[in-house]
Amino acid sequence: MNINTTKIISLLFFIFSAFYLYTAYQIQVFAFDENAPFNARTFPIYLGYAGLFFSGLKLVLPEPNTIKVDHKNLEYKKTAILIVIAIIYGATILKVGYFLTTSLFLFSSYYFLGERRWVLMFLLSFPFVAAFMYLLHGILDIYLRDPFLQSIGVMG
Amino acid sequence: MIEGILIGLTTALTLQNILMVMVGCFFGTIIGMLPGLGPMTAIALMIPITYGFDPATGLILMAGVYYGAVFGGSTSSILLNAPGVPGTVATSFDGYPMAQQGKAGKALAIAAWSSFAGGTLSAIYLLFMAPSLSKVSLSFRSPDYFALMILGLTAIAAFSSKGQFLKAMMMVVLGLMLASVGQDSLSDITRFTFNNMNLTDGISFVLVVMATFAMSEALTIILKRNDPTSAAKQVSLTELGSIKINKEERTKMYKTIPRSSIIGFLIGVLPGAGATIASFLAYGMERNVVNDEEKEKFGKGSVNGLSAPETANNAACSGSFVPMLTLGIPGSGTTAVMLGALLGFGVQPGPRLYMTNPEIFWSIIMSMYIGMVILLILNLPLIPYIARILAVPKNYLIPLILFFSVTGIYVMSFNNFDIYLMIGIAVVATFLRLYDFPMPPLILAFVLGGLMEENLRRSLLLSNGSWEFLWDRTLTLCILLTTILIVVWHFYKSIIRK
Numbered sequence: 001m002n003i004n005t006t007k008i009i010s011l012l013f014f015i016f017s018a019f020y021l022y023t024a025y026q027i028q029v030f031a032f033d034e035n036a037p038f039n040a041r042t043f044p045i046y047l048g049y050a051g052l053f054f055s056g057l058k059l060v061l062p063e064p065n066t067i068k069v070d071h072k073n074l075e076y077k078k079t080a081i082l083i084v085i086a087i088i089y090g091a092t093i094l095k096v097g098y099f100l101t102t103s104l105f106l107f108s109s110y111y112f113l114g115e116r117r118w119v120l121m122f123l124l125s126f127p128f129v130a131a132f133m134y135l136l137h138g139i140l141d142i143y144l145r146d147p148f149l150q151s152i153g154v155m156g
Numbered sequence: 157m158i159e160g161i162l163i164g165l166t167t168a169l170t171l172q173n174i175l176m177v178m179v180g181c182f183f184g185t186i187i188g189m190l191p192g193l194g195p196m197t198a199i200a201l202m203i204p205i206t207y208g209f210d211p212a213t214g215l216i217l218m219a220g221v222y223y224g225a226v227f228g229g230s231t232s233s234i235l236l237n238a239p240g241v242p243g244t245v246a247t248s249f250d251g252y253p254m255a256q257q258g259k260a261g262k263a264l265a266i267a268a269w270s271s272f273a274g275g276t277l278s279a280i281y282l283l284f285m286a287p288s289l290s291k292v293s294l295s296f297r298s299p300d301y302f303a304l305m306i307l308g309l310t311a312i313a314a315f316s317s318k319g320q321f322l323k324a325m326m327m328v329v330l331g332l333m334l335a336s337v338g339q340d341s342l343s344d345i346t347r348f349t350f351n352n353m354n355l356t357d358g359i360s361f362v363l364v365v366m367a368t369f370a371m372s373e374a375l376t377i378i379l380k381r382n383d384p385t386s387a388a389k390q391v392s393l394t395e396l397g398s399i400k401i402n403k404e405e406r407t408k409m410y411k412t413i414p415r416s417s418i419i420g421f422l423i424g425v426l427p428g429a430g431a432t433i434a435s436f437l438a439y440g441m442e443r444n445v446v447n448d449e450e451k452e453k454f455g456k457g458s459v460n461g462l463s464a465p466e467t468a469n470n471a472a473c474s475g476s477f478v479p480m481l482t483l484g485i486p487g488s489g490t491t492a493v494m495l496g497a498l499l500g501f502g503v504q505p506g507p508r509l510y511m512t513n514p515e516i517f518w519s520i521i522m523s524m525y526i527g528m529v530i531l532l533i534l535n536l537p538l539i540p541y542i543a544r545i546l547a548v549p550k551n552y553l554i555p556l557i558l559f560f561s562v563t564g565i566y567v568m569s570f571n572n573f574d575i576y577l578m579i580g581i582a583v584v585a586t587f588l589r590l591y592d593f594p595m596p597p598l599i600l601a602f603v604l605g606g607l608m609e610e611n612l613r614r615s616l617l618l619s620n621g622s623w624e625f626l627w628d629r630t631l632t633l634c635i636l637l638t639t640i641l642i643v644v645w646h647f648y649k650s651i652i653r654k
Binding site: 006010013023024027028029038039042044050051057058061067069074075076079082086087089090091094102106109113124132142145 | 333336345375381550556559562566575576586592593613616619620
């Protein structure tokens, strides 16, 4: 049997809605609110049923135009690398600081996307981030946490 | 009123105030262009500066920033598909495809002229209709608002292509589900947080919009890099194209602008509705009004599709000043910030404002028009320079989009969790986009989620749990009947097509 991916996504959404609905029923409300016409769980319960209804319809009704994605032509490897770099960036930004992590994130992203013009890569990472930091922190007075720059005395 | 207009003109046309509008428009445009930094942030940043001026000058500066940031938001929507504010999400539907076709200059020019026309027309409406419109907006009750939200969400059917109605509705529900995460606004009970403190305040709008638009757009471009059928491969992002709008395009705009400005202004007047609903409704309405040939172009770079939301969101900006100035109720998040600033000046907005402080009331209205003119003079010649952002090769552009997205979230929360959450949502959104699940309905639902629950809560509590509130008031019934009509019309058209 050939099941198309849209149906699989609809099935996953159906399961997700069922889980959402179950969690909605578990929301603890105050005792005096339990039988109120509207409490903290009312709206989520309606949403859970709406999710089941629409995804259920999508599952049952015939698919008018099937979407075909050619997986052979998709760049999964580069996309995955970029996501991993972004996760590492997110994990280190607070501890290391904005300047160094952002510059390294940009530099490594350029590299993994196939760029090899080293000077341009450098200019569009370290000095670019420094200028952007100056705009945010220096001109717009938006606080940017940077333990690294603080440790070397560049930032107050 | 003539006396008031003259007072307003005298105040607004002083050298200092003209300079303030110019500075405000310029900085607003730059800040608005940065994804994640919208008008609200821009105005909030300006508040300490405005306290150095008299109230009229301070508010004129903030009004300039407001318009500038809205236009700047449209620019990033068109060039990067990264709307910094919800009001410009609809702009990206046709603005971004137009930019991908090498018509970025034209798209920006259409946006600039539509914004100008929308803002100008709404300033005229505001001038003559402010007192009576405040009465109309006062007559809206919770059931009407709830019905209006339903109408807004159903209008997303207009955004979905053929056979995508159910997909769009699934995205609506997902958006509402995401909006329900965090503390319940009335009881403070936490929902769907799974004991994670980071989710207590809910998921921020900027995070969701960055994840579903900017970040997932960047990931999709990389993912489809080798796909010969991908549009991203076919178009040259380095082409700016002419900023000239030809006669045929102008004719389309002449028809679109008046109707979109009216819908934008009227929606803007309603407290809480604002530019987002206005731009989505104007887009949906425009799609339903145009002929079948033009309808097919929607989502692929339609002039009407770009002009309508741009006109409406600027018209709504002016409209949102009505409840703020005449009732003291902000019409949007941005005017709420401005209301706070007004109170800081010791000025109490309300029906008596134009009796006690006529120079403030009228000079704001007058400066809106001056702001529009300055915005056009400032931005049209700058379009070729602004659009140079497209000349950045993808190897650089993609990391830069990711960098702006992460920075927007980092600056807001200083929290690793938000960055992980954004990446997670972006990955799911990228996967959903591959299979043509539309993202705009999710965003609209996410923005409206809190308001919708609030109005349903009030309606149900007032009617003691009965759903009769849906047909008790004529206004509610009319809005709901319009909603039903849209759904029936959609299915009727689908059947006719088959």
